[in-house]
Every structure is written in C-alpha cells, then in structure tokens.
Amino acid sequence: xxxxxxxxxxxxxxxxxxxxxxxxxxxxxxxxxxxxxxxxxxxxxxxxxxxxxxxxxxxxxxxxxxxxxxxxxxxxxxxxxxxxxxxxxxxxxxxxxxxxxxxxxxxxxxxxxxxxxxxxxxxxxxxxxxxxxxxxxxxxxxxxxxxxxxxxxxxxxxxxxxxxxxxxxxxxxxxxxxxxxxxxxxxxxxxxxxxxxxxxxxxxxxxxxxxxxxxxxxxxxxxxxxxxxxxxxxxxxxxxxxxxxxxxxxxxxxxxxxxxxxxxxxxxxxxxxxxxxxxxxxxxxxxxxxxxxxxxxxxxxxxxxxxxxxxxxxxxxxxxxxxxxxxxxxxxxxxxxxxxxxxxxxxxxxxxxxxxxxxxxxxxxxxxxxxxxxxxxxxxxxxxxxxxxxxxxx
Amino acid sequence: xxxxxxxxxxxxxxxxxxxxxxxxxxxxxxxxxxxxxxxxxxxxxxxxxxxxxxxxxxxxxxxxxxxxxxxxxxxxxxxxxxxxxxxxxxxxxxxxxxxxxxxxxxxxxxxxxxxxxxxxxxxxxxxxxxxxxxxxxxxxxxxxxxxxxxxxxxxxxxxxxxxxxxxxxxxxxxxxxxxxxxxxxxxxxxxxxxxxxxxxxxxxxxxxxxxxxxxxxxxxxxxxxxxxxxxxxxxxxxxxxxxxxxxxxxxxxxxxxxxxxxxxxxxxxxxxxxxxxxxxxxxxxxxxxxxxxxxxxxxxxxxxxxxxxxxxxxxxxxxxxxxxxxxxxxxxxxxxxxxxxxxxxxxxxxxxxxxxxxxxxxxxxxxxxxxxxxxxxxxxxxxxxxxxxxxxxxxxxxxxxxxxxxxxxxxxxxxxxxxxxxxxxxxxxxxxxxxxxxxxxxxxxxxxxxxxxxxxxxxxxxxxxxxxxxxxxxxxxxxxxxxxxxxxxx
Amino acid sequence: xxxxxxxxxxxxxxxxxxxxxxxxxxxxxxxxxxxxxxxxxxxxxxxxxxxxxxxxxxxxxxxxxxxxxxxxxxxxxxxxxxxxxxxxxxxxx
Numbered sequence: 001x002x003x004x005x006x007x008x009x010x011x012x013x014x015x016x017x018x019x020x021x022x023x024x025x026x027x028x029x030x031x032x033x034x035x036x037x038x039x040x041x042x043x044x045x046x047x048x049x050x051x052x053x054x055x056x057x058x059x060x061x062x063x064x065x066x067x068x069x070x071x072x073x074x075x076x077x078x079x080x081x082x083x084x085x086x087x088x089x090x091x092x093x094x095x096x097x098x099x100x101x102x103x104x105x106x107x108x109x110x111x112x113x114x115x116x117x118x119x120x121x122x123x124x125x126x127x128x129x130x131x132x133x134x135x136x137x138x139x140x141x142x143x144x145x146x147x148x149x150x151x152x153x154x155x156x157x158x159x160x161x162x163x164x165x166x167x168x169x170x171x172x173x174x175x176x177x178x179x180x181x182x183x184x185x186x187x188x189x190x191x192x193x194x195x196x197x198x199x200x201x202x203x204x205x206x207x208x209x210x211x212x213x214x215x216x217x218x219x220x221x222x223x224x225x226x227x228x229x230x231x232x233x234x235x236x237x238x239x240x241x242x243x244x245x246x247x248x249x250x251x252x253x254x255x256x257x258x259x260x261x262x263x264x265x266x267x268x269x270x271x272x273x274x275x276x277x278x279x280x281x282x283x284x285x286x287x288x289x290x291x292x293x294x295x296x297x298x299x300x301x302x303x304x305x306x307x308x309x310x311x312x313x314x315x316x317x318x319x320x321x322x323x324x325x326x327x328x329x330x331x332x333x334x335x336x337x338x339x340x341x342x343x344x345x346x347x348x349x350x351x352x353x354x355x356x357x358x359x360x361x362x363x364x365x366x367x368x369x370x371x372x373x374x375x376x377x378x379x380x381x382x383x384x385x386x387x388x389x390x391x392x393x394x
Numbered sequence: 395x396x397x398x399x400x401x402x403x404x405x406x407x408x409x410x411x412x413x414x415x416x417x418x419x420x421x422x423x424x425x426x427x428x429x430x431x432x433x434x435x436x437x438x439x440x441x442x443x444x445x446x447x448x449x450x451x452x453x454x455x456x457x458x459x460x461x462x463x464x465x466x467x468x469x470x471x472x473x474x475x476x477x478x479x480x481x482x483x484x485x486x487x488x489x490x491x492x493x494x495x496x497x498x499x500x501x502x503x504x505x506x507x508x509x510x511x512x513x514x515x516x517x518x519x520x521x522x523x524x525x526x527x528x529x530x531x532x533x534x535x536x537x538x539x540x541x542x543x544x545x546x547x548x549x550x551x552x553x554x555x556x557x558x559x560x561x562x563x564x565x566x567x568x569x570x571x572x573x574x575x576x577x578x579x580x581x582x583x584x585x586x587x588x589x590x591x592x593x594x595x596x597x598x599x600x601x602x603x604x605x606x607x608x609x610x611x612x613x614x615x616x617x618x619x620x621x622x623x624x625x626x627x628x629x630x631x632x633x634x635x636x637x638x639x640x641x642x643x644x645x646x647x648x649x650x651x652x653x654x655x656x657x658x659x660x661x662x663x664x665x666x667x668x669x670x671x672x673x674x675x676x677x678x679x680x681x682x683x684x685x686x687x688x689x690x691x692x693x694x695x696x697x698x699x700x701x702x703x704x705x706x707x708x709x710x711x712x713x714x715x716x717x718x719x720x721x722x723x724x725x726x727x728x729x730x731x732x733x734x735x736x737x738x739x740x741x742x743x744x745x746x747x748x749x750x751x752x753x754x755x756x757x758x759x760x761x762x763x764x765x766x767x768x769x770x771x772x773x774x775x776x777x778x779x780x781x782x783x784x785x786x787x788x789x790x791x792x793x794x795x796x797x798x799x800x801x802x803x804x805x806x807x808x809x810x811x812x813x814x815x816x817x818x819x820x821x822x823x824x825x826x827x828x829x830x831x832x833x834x835x836x837x838x839x840x841x842x843x844x845x846x847x848x849x850x851x852x853x854x855x856x857x858x859x860x861x862x863x864x865x866x867x868x869x870x871x872x873x874x875x876x877x878x879x880x881x882x883x884x
Numbered sequence: 885x886x887x888x889x890x891x892x893x894x895x896x897x898x899x900x901x902x903x904x905x906x907x908x909x910x911x912x913x914x915x916x917x918x919x920x921x922x923x924x925x926x927x928x929x930x931x932x933x934x935x936x937x938x939x940x941x942x943x944x945x946x947x948x949x950x951x952x953x954x955x956x957x958x959x960x961x962x963x964x965x966x967x968x969x970x971x972x973x974x975x976x977x
Contacts, residue, residue, distance in 0.1 A: 444913030547943030
C-alpha cells in the first residue's frame with residue numbers, strides 16, 4: 001500500500017480550491033472536457049457544507065421564475081451527470097410534497113402552485129386524502145398539499161465520492177489534507193498558488209471554497225462577501241422504506257423567506273422549515289434550521305428538540321424512530337441570494353464559484369457547466385449577468 | 395427555564411461513580427449520580443434485573459455484601475440518584491455543544507432520557523465521567539454469526555439472568571476476564587472446551603514485582619480460576635486466538651478454527667485446529683466508553699496497550715475541559731480497586747476546583763489514598779503490558795470479514811477506500827459508511843484506525859477521531875420532541 | 885443449542901410471550917434476549933440485504949446488534965428489554 005500524502009504537482013492548467021460538491025463535480029466536468037485539473041482541499045472531499053446537505057434538489061420551492069429556471073436547468077444537468085458517470089450515486093426523481101397543516105398554509109400553497117404552473121412546472125394540488133395516498137406516513141393534521149413529481153433526492157456524499165473517482169480516472173489530482181496559504185498575483189495575472197505542501201504553477205484558479213471562500217479571495221487581493229447561515233439537521237437509523245419523495249412543510253417556505261410563521265416558531269433567531277427524505281439505505285434525513293451564527297457549526301439542544309417536535313407534528317408515525325446523529329453545516333449565502341460564478345474583472349484568472357446558499361447540491365452540475373462555459377467564453381449572457389462577481393461592487 | 399442544579403453530576407454508577415458520590419457528599423456539595431442501569435453497581439456489582447430471579451453466583455454473593463454496605467452509606471446522603479437514565483447530550487447554558495471549551499461561569503446541561511421524576515435535563519457545575527469500558531472485539535471471519543459473544547455478555551447473562559450458554563463453549567481473548575468467566579461456567583457444568591489467551595504464560599514475570607501491590611487483592615481469584623480449569627482438565631492455550639467461526643448466519647456457530655499466534659499477534663495458520671462448539675466467547679481487552687468525553691470535546695490519546703483511545707487527564711483526573719473529570723476503568727482498566735480510589739480522587743479534585751475544599755485539605759485527603767492508588771495503577775499498567783493489544787491479530791480477518799458490522803462494510807472495502815484517498819476515519823466513513831450505523835462507531839473505529847495505520851505506515855496516535863455530535867446514544871424522536879414540549883409548556 | 889436457565893433460579897412466575905406467532909416461555913425478570921435464547925432462537929432479527937442477522941453480542945446495550953421488533957415497535961434492544969406477558973416479538977419485517 002502506498003503512503004497517503006496527497007500528491008502535489010508542480011503545475012496545472014487549473015487549480016480548484018475546495019473539494020466540496022461544487023469543486024468535485026466541477027473537477028470531473030472540466031477533466032471530461034480535456035482540462036488538466038488539480039483540486040486542493042484542506043481536509044477530505046465533501047467535509048464542509050456538503051456533508052450537511054439535506055439531500056434534496058427541489059423545484060416547487062422556487063419562488064421566482066429565475067430561480068425555477070435555474071433549478072430546472074440544474075436538474076437537467078444532474079440527470080446528465082448521473083447518466084454518464086461510470087460510478088453510481090443515489091439520485092432519483094422521487095418527487096416532493098409541499099404539505100399544509102392549516103387553511104392559511106393551504107391558501108399559500110395554492111397561490112404558489114398556480115404561479116408555478118404558469119411557469120410551466122408540472123405541479124398538482126392534493127387534498128389531505130390524496131396527500132396521504134402519495135405519502136402514507138403523513139399524519140392526519142395534513143390538510144393538503146402540492147405534489148411536484150420531478151423533484152429529486154440525492155445522496156451528497158455518494159455524489160462527491162462518485163465524481164472524485166471518475167475525475168481521478170480522467171487524470172484529476174486531488175491534493176487533500178492540503179491547505180492553500182497564498183495566491184501569487186502579478187498585475188492582472190495569477191502566477192501560482194502556494195499550499196502547505198508546495199507551490200503549484202497555474203494561471204487559473206477556481207474558488208470553490210464554500211463558506212471559507214472569502215479567505216481565498218483575499219489571498220488574491222480580492223474582496224468577497226459570503227454570509228454563513230447555519231443549518232442543523234437530523235439523521236435517523238435505517239428504517240424499512242416507507243416513503244418516496246421529499247416532504248416539505250409549508251413553514252419551510254416561510255422560514256426561507258424569513259417571514260414570521262404562524263405556526264409554532266419559537267424564536268426569531270432560529271427558524272425551522274421541515275424537509276424529510278428517506279434515502280435508499282433507509283435513513284431519514286430531517287432538515288433544517290436556519291440560524292445566523294457566524295462560523296459556529298455546533299449543534300444545539302433546542303435545534304434538535306425543535307426539529308424533532310416539528311417533524312412529529314407532520315409525521316407522528318416516526319415517533320419511535322431513533323435519531324442516530326444530528327449534523328450542522330453552514331450555507332454560504334451571497335448578498336443577493338444568487339450564486340457567484342465568473343471571472344474577476346481585474347484578475348481574469350480568478351474564477352469565482354461560490355455563494356450557492358442552501359442549493360449547492362442541486363446546482364453543482366449547473367455550476368460545473370457554467371465554469372466550463374466561462375473557460376470557453378461561451379456563457380449564456382443572461383447567466384453571465386446573473387452570476388457576475390462584479391455585480392456587487394459600487 | 396429552570397433545571398435542577400447540582401454542584402457535581404457524576405455520570406456512571408459503577409464503583410468509581412459510587413466512590414465519587416460518597417466522597418463528595420461528605421463535603422456538603424450537591425451531587426447527582428446518573429446511571430443507565432436498573433440498579434447501581436455498574437459491571438462489577440451486578441445483580442439480576444428483578445428480585446424474581448433469585449439466584450446469585452458465588453462471586454456475586456461475595457460482592458453483594460460490599461455493595462450493600464456502600465449503598466447503606468449512599469442512601470443516607472443527600473445525593474440525588476437518577477436511575478435508569480441515558481445521557482444523550484451535554485450542552486452549555488446557551489444550549490450549544492461544548493466542543494472543548496467551558497468558561498468558568500458556565501454550567502453543563504445534561505440531557506437524558508427517559509425523563510426521571512419529570513426531569514429530562516439537569517445542570518451541573520462540574521462533571522465526573524465514570525463511564526467505564528466495554529469488551530473489545532477484533533474481527534475474524536464469521537464473527538457476525540449468532541453464537542459469537544463477548545465474555546462480558548456471558549458474565550452478564552450469568553449474573554443478571556442466571557443463564558448459562560448451551561452446548562460447548564470456547565473462551566478466548568486477552569486478559570483475566572476470560573479465565574474468570576470460564577471458571578464460572580465450569581462451576582455450573584458448562585462444557586468449556588478450552589481457554590485461549592493471547593499472552594505467553596511467561597509474559598510479565600520479570601516485572602511482576604511492580605504489580606504485587608495490586609496483585610495481592612486479586613491473586614486468589616486468579617488462582618481459584620486456574621485451579622478450576624485445571625481440575626476440570628480444560629486446556630489453557632497461551633499464544634492462541636480464534637481464526638474463524640464455522641457455521642452460518644441462519645443456524646449460528648457450529649464450530650471454530652483456532653491456532654497459534656506469534657508474539658505480535660500474527661496468526662500462524664499452519665497450526666490451525668478445528669473443534670465443534672456452539673458458542674465462541676471472545677474479546678481482546680476493553681474499549682473505554684469515550685462517547686461523552688469526545689462529545690464534550692475533551693482531548694484524547696491513543697493507548698497502544700489497549701489499542702483504543704481514552705481521555706487525556708492530569709494528576710487531578712481533570713480532562714482538557716475545565717471542570718470535567720474522569721474516574722474508573724475509562725482512564726485505566728484497573729478494575730474495582732482502582733475505580734474506587736479514582737472515584738475518591740476525582741471527587742477530591744472537584745471539591746478543590748469548586749472551592750468547597752482548600753488546596754491543603756484536598757492534599758491531605760489525597761495523601762491518604764495516594765500510595766495505594768499508585769500501586770493499583772502500577773498493577774493496571776503491568777496487566778495491560780502483559781495483555782497489550784497485538785496488532786497482528788488484525789491479520790486474522792480476510793478480505794470478506796466484516797469490519798463495520800452495523801453497515802456491513804468488509805475489509806476489502808476499507809482497503810479500497812484508503813486506496814481511493816481516505817486518509818483518516820472521516821474519509822473511510824465517507825466512502826464506505828463505516829461508523830454510520832447503530833453502534834455509532836463504538837465497535838469499528840478503533841479497529842479501522844489500526845487498519846489505516848498498518849496500510850499507510852502512519853501511527854494510530856496521529857489520527858484524528860471524528861467529532862461526536864449529539865445524540866451520543868440513539869434516542870427515539872418522541873423523546874426529543876417531548877423535551878421541547880416540556881420547555882414550551884413552562 | 886438453547887441457553888439454559890440455572891435450576892431453581894426463578895420464582896415460579898412464568899408466562900408466555902409470542903415470537904413470530906409462536907408461544908415462548910419467559911419468566912418475570914427475564915429479558916427478551918433470555919427468553920429467545922432459552923427457546924433456541926439465535927437469530928433475533930433477520931436484516932434485509934446482505935446485513936448479518938441481529939443477535940446477542942455484548943449483552944449490555946452498547947453494541948445494538950440485538951435489535952428486535954416488539955409489539956410493532958422496531959429496533960428494541962432485546963438484551964435490555966424485560967419480557968412481559970403477551971409481548972409480541974417479531975424476528976423479521
């Protein structure tokens with residue numbers, strides 16, 4: 001057996017900083033297109049926010065035409081990735097059910113439903129009985145909901161592992177347990193990056209460092225505002241498969257938009273929107289809290305209690321299921337809630353791939369394709385503007 | 395929200411916890427003792443679950459008198475005993491996990507289930523973790539078959555359930571427990587076909603003088619066990635280990651293959667012998683129960699003698715987290731005598747740390763037990779030098795052997811994940827699901843770490859342990875939801 | 885081979901539990917694991933796929949390999965749960 005030391009080559013066409021879902025999927029995508037890629041990751045792939053992802057790529061929670069269009073394109077590209085990757089990962093269009101527990105919530109869902117249908121999304125309104133037909137584990141308190149068949153569930157860890165293996169087969173070098181400590185810039189040019197294990201000559205750097213991307217940008221003399229938003233989630237023991245698709249509580253929408261919920265939200269500092277999905281091994285993934293907490297990734301007693309309580313209100317039949325672990329991660333939010341993908345206008349060799357918020361998993365393939373388009377100067381002008389790194393500067 | 399507050403919370407009601415409780419109660423601080431069993435006593439003072447099982451083995455009866463006298467004193471104190479509770483998480487006063495840092499003005503919020511007297515959380519200024527150890531298996535082909543059990547399980551079934559294994563039994567492993575268990579079984583007429591021991595008979599004789607202090611109180615038990623085995627002509631095979639279980643998962647164990655190992659534990663397969671058995675009772679030493687200390691963010695160090703991690707502690711038995719102390723087998727497997735002493739020692743440290751006692755008073759109390767405690771520690775060191783973990787035992791497993799039983803991960807997959815780039819336990823977990831199952835890594839982390847070290851040439855002691863997020867034991871969602879409801883209602 | 889109760893160790897308070905519909909003897913104060921083993925039942929629960937069957941291993945509630953379904957509640961620790969009259973145990977889904 002060879003000694004694991006993390007290979008550090010002397011030179012590369014491109015260096016991707018960050019081995020999370022964005023960096024790993026991008027590495028594969030670019031290698032497939034013939035680029036020589038090195039990924040520098042300070043721990044192991046997926047060890048950041050990716051390992052705390054809530055395992056779903058949703059369409060019907062997208063509240064604006066732009067967000068829905070992006071989500072659609074994201075899933076389309078994930079389909080492609082899933083099809084062509086020689087290693088499998090759990091990915092299934094198992095659908096989603098946005099569930100209401102009150103008439104007010106149902107009204108909100110009906111409004112959204114109408115809007116989404118007008119945008120071309122295949123969504124269907126269900127009453128309580130129909131909802132329970134689709135998801136028999138739902139409690140009687142569910143009065144109805146909206147069903148979206150194309151939404152998907154994804155195992156984020158399986159995804160990064162599959163992409164890493166495929167990328168390695170295409171020659172990508174993963175320099176893990178290695179940290180970037182500097183970026184050498186000369187005028188409008190990048191010369192090299194410095195890592196703990198040596199210097200890599202390169203003129204193109206892709207910043208996919210997630211919540212820690214600001215630090216990387218600053219090494220190149222650039223500024224970047226990414227705000228961490230903590231999410232706690234729960235992972236249960238394996239259970240016999242009893243659920244297909246993702247359950248979304250209506251309060252999830254309210255939580256995401258930051259609106260004060262009418263349901264039992266305890267504090268303004270922490271909001272909760274329940275999502276529930278059962279992965280193929282049988283574990284339930286229960287998301288998630290939203291809390292501004294800096295870079296603190298600790299779990300909290302209240303978060304665990306509240307998630308359990310809110311979940312069991314919707315799905316009382318899971319009362320006896322054991323919680324195996326709580327997790328937490330930091331969503332990297334950009335200032336306007338859209339990703340930042342593109343070249344820096346003063347330092348074109350520095351490409352941003354950051355700010356995916358809570359959608360990094362879903363948008364990973366879209367991010368990868370967009371970065372490829374950036375390299376070949378063929379980005380769709382609409383996306384060029386939408387994702388433009390310079391859109392924030394005055 | 396007000397929780398019952400105690401100066402000191404002791405987690406674990408075995409000998410160390412009981413001793414700590416008695417020592418600290420005498421100084422007038424408020425103490426809570428939390429224990430997951432149906433009665434106190436831990437794994438040393440074992441009693442049947444219920445008085446309807448009326449049988450006590452000879453060794454149990456001997457211990458009961460001692461236990462009863464401890465309880466007589468304990469019940470007269472103001473110590474609040476929380477019986478039958480499982481601690482699932484400890485948080486600071488903001489409700490966040492501790493992660494290695496506890497400020498002086500903070501408290502520990504200890505969450506447990508099921509509720510006890512309508513409480514599911516108490517607060518304490520200081521903690522003593524007296525969480526003990528559990529049997530440490532080393533994987534061998536077929537170790538997942540019904541009929542393969544740990545010596546602890548056999549002893550617990552005997553003492554708590556007056557139950558004997560049926561058919562023929564092979565006892566194997568590292569340490570004195572196997573001899574004691576085998577002798578007990580033989581006294582009840584169980585057909586123990588052999589006792590295997592990884593040590594050489596002569597291991598440790600040169601250094602035995604350092605252990606005489608501790609050996610004194612135990613030698614009789616050891617000699618009696620030896621005599622029982624010899625009188626019943628049960629072969630004791632030193633430098634031997636189990637190579638393979640014969641049977642299948644439906645019908646269980648039907649036989650065993652065993653043989654010699656060398657002084658590093660490497661199996662000498664050419665010496666393999668087969669025997670018909672119904673039960674393989676096997677484990678190699680102990681793993682300290684460190685889930686709570688990991689969860690608190692205490693620093694840990696790898697003990698190469700045990701082949702497992704244990705919390706770091708100073709001469710006060712304080713961990714790297716202020717006001718968190720440890721006592722008993724979890725620090726050093728020295729059995730009851732050392733546990734009783736360490737319980738006292740840790741309690742003295744708590745009293746000093748909380749200001750209930752001056753440094754002088756504490757020193758005086760320590761002086762009383764210092765030398766006997768050192769003698770017991772020397773014995774423990776001697777014992778675990780003789781019975782140190784032998785890394786070669788890992789070569790008994792083959793490519794198909796389960797390493798993570800809960801998630802069905804085999805040795806070949808562990809090896810492949812390392813070839814794929816896994817450089818620590820997180821990386822192996824990520825690629826194979828090792829450690830993601832019901833036991834939360836208790837029975838596979840140490841072995842996987844040893845495998846990783848042997849494949850990569852790294853030292854196990856250089857590996858990081860994964861962070862342990864709550865709950866530290868699986869808890870039913872309804873318990874966690876109810877917890878929240880209690881707080882809302884208040 | 886079944887596990888053996890030490891003679892004269894139980895007060896005569898026995899009852900039946902049901903294991904997969906079949907009556908199995910248990911005594912007050914016994915765990916489900918004890919009752920199963922005395923009835924010669926070694927496989928406590930057959931897991932799906934290639935996972936090994938649940939069985940007694942550590943006897944102290946730590947390894948969680950002895951999980952059985954009791955009265956339709958899955959994943960109960962057989963070695964820590966006391967048997968009671970009329971309990972319905974299932975060893976498979």
